[in-house]
Amino acid sequence: MTPLGQIFLAAILAGIVAIAVTVAIEKFGGLIGGILGTIPTTIVPAAAFMWLAEPTDAAFQPAMGMVPVGMLLNAIFLWLWRAVPPRIPEWTFGKRLTTITSLNLSVWFAGAAVSVSLFSEQASMTVGLGALLIGLVLGLWITLEHRPAPRGENRVGPMTLAMRGVAAATAIGVAVWLSQQGSPLLAGIASVFPAIFLTSMVALWIAQGEDVPSGAVGPMMLGAMSVSFYALLATYTLPQFGVIAASVITWFASISAISVPSALWLRFRGNRRVEAENPAP
Secondary structure, X not given: OOHHHHHHHHHXXXXXXXXXXXXXXXXXXXXXXXXXXXXXXXXXXXXXXXHHHOOOHHHHHHHHHHHHHHHHHHHHHHHHHHHOHHHOOOOOHHHHHHHXXXXXXXXXXXXXXXXXXXXXXXXXXXXXXXXXXXXXXXXXXHOOOOOOOOOOOOXXXXXXXXXXXXXXXXXXXXXXXXXXXXXXXXHHHHHOOOHHHHHHHHHHHHHXXXXXXXXXXXXXXXXXXXXXXHHHHHHHHHHHHOHHHHHXXXXXXXXXXXXXXXXXXXXHHHHHHHHHHOOOO
């Protein structure tokens, strides 16, 4: 496949996933939808095509090592969608949403700039593992606080769905292009630009109101660490087993190691809350 073909294929797959994420949250609610929406998806074609673009550990490991750093930034980005809105005045809906989005993105870009500067000379796999562990601790801590995670009640139009897909497709396409230009650190951070999270939060706010995206924040923060796990494991499996077999193996391993335990943890927390609110006579 030509380099341009790799970019377009990765971008198209990412766009499809972006649409599926918010549909899952709207249909199943923030708890189940948040976990389903954060299983490794766009990272699968991104990692595969980055490896195909330059199949050497020297280029691939730094890119994948930066993915958990980016996902930690994404977890913080998601948390801001819960922390920032209560501190914004009750302006008009459009002004309020624009302000919240701008503030949250500014924090992400600042964190990305600092991360690339700090870790450009570091052992990226060690940094990636540290970011994964911090992300897991942060996700567990945030989900200790119960937030209602209702399903969406309003129908989302095709134009909104298309915009979600275009935003995510652009981010992943740029990530693969950067990897082809020999910029592994930038490619790694660009591959986890919160295009899906951003379009999901904004679209859910517009279509469903504040409660639906707010309830999905905790589950999405925790479930998103499966992407970090995928990236770190892929540095071993892709060189060893080839793109197709390795992608399948790594995907199932990430689901088993992060997504399933996260769902069980959230269910456990939900059951404990129900028992506390409805004590046995």
